[in-house]
Amino acid sequence: MRDLYLGIDTGGTAVKYEVVANDGSAVGGGEVPTDPRDAAATLRALAADAAPLLGGAGLPRLAAVGMACAGIVNPVTGHLGRSPNLPGWENSDLGGAVSAAFGGVPSALANDVNGALYGEFRHGAGRGCRDVVMIALGTGVGGGVIIDGRLLVGSHFGAGEIGHMVLDADGPPCTCGSRGCLEAWAGSTGLLRATRELVAAGGATPALAALVARLGSDLTTRDVAELAGAGDAAAVGVFAAAGRKLGQAVGNLVNVLDPDRVIIGGGVARAGELILAPCRAAASALILATEAQGLPIVPAELGPRAAAVGAASLAREKAQEGA
Ligand SMILES: [Zn+2]
Structure with a gap:
């Protein structure tokens, strides 16, 4: 059953992630180092690290992935434009790369501050x-x-x-x-x-x-x-x-x-x-x-977890809208 959502916060040195359930409750999280020159390699390492929380190597419980990323993000197409701290990632179809790295599930993208804001809006200082x-x-x-x-x-x-x-x-x-x-x-x-x-x-x-x-x-x-x-x-x-x-x-x-x-x-x-x-x-x-x-x-209220929590919320809402 695909009942979990992965939220990712990509910074210049580390990629943090949070896994949340259908009701928004936290399942767990972690982080891996960012390779600022290679998005695909970073995403592979992240998928391997998060796999135990998501049902194993094929990630059978993952329903959708959200990513908050520094830079100019088009949330409709998933395109990442200028992103000075991630030179190997910018001007690419990041939404497509994220989906591909996680078994083709839907992906949602936002810039990093919008990810943090969305986390606070759903689960922190902006609730209600x-x-x-x-x-x-x-x-x-x-x-x-x-x-x-x-x-x-x-x-x-x-x-x-x-x-x-x-x-x-x-x-x-x-x-x-x-x-x-x-x-x-x-x-x-x-x-x-x-x-x-x-x-x-x-x-x-x-x-x-x-x-x-x-x-x-x-x-x-x-x-x-x-x-x-x-x-x-x-x-x-x-x-x-x-x-x-x-x-x-x-x-x-x-x-x-x-x-x-x-x-x-x-x-x-x-x-x-x-x-x-x-x-x-x-x-x-x-x-x-x-x-x-x-x-x-x-x-x-959420501190450094905010953007990953927000990205997971965006993923959950995108998947539920599409359902
Ligand atoms: Zn200025």
Whole structure:
């Protein structure tokens, strides 16, 4: 009986997977290394690793596969376009390759942030909502939007680039070539740059200056968050500044989309209220609809499993739609 669904999250170094049952409950999961030059070899290794959960070598219990993948993904055709971290995978029929590697079962594709958003929407912080916005604060900043229960992909599969919403055209440079994108403040690279600039300008506390001097290029947002958690005013201020910019972006998005809920995920979001409280205040000041001013702006719940869980949900729903 084909009663299980496989969700895959393909990153540049590892491929994580989750197996779920018909009712959405978790069966198990694992990960294998990514070969960024060879999709077929990676998928073969993954199929072998997941086989014990799926009934054995022929995967007799597998009903459908979903994959969340970094890059420009066409969820209708399964085509993967540009994907800088997966040079051997880009510009290919990835949906076809995924189906072929798993015995010809149906496949569903999404980009990585949309996969994570869908996981949160079905099984995490977005449960029970209809319209959800997610912002993922990692090294860079990703985004995704669900409207009426469906992922918004756009006419050219480029929707959801919330990290490159320009908040100040004279702001700091962004990896995309623009200036003042949300990512330049609220991604970990931007937040650490702001921290070092504060120290260099003499505006930091002695404790923050000492932390930056001691860790040098090993400094992470977690280190700054720990100091902030201990009450260091300068470290608190770094997260507050990033949170205000995040809130500016959220306020703009709420005025355009009026969602039920906004989910903030990614490593920087582990700072919790240090970044969420100033985000809520800044967003509320910009939101025009009075009823929307207190909308929930909440942390993600599923952590690094989110995209694989979401991919499994997409696979399950695609198979059930086709049934
Ligand atoms: Zn940008």
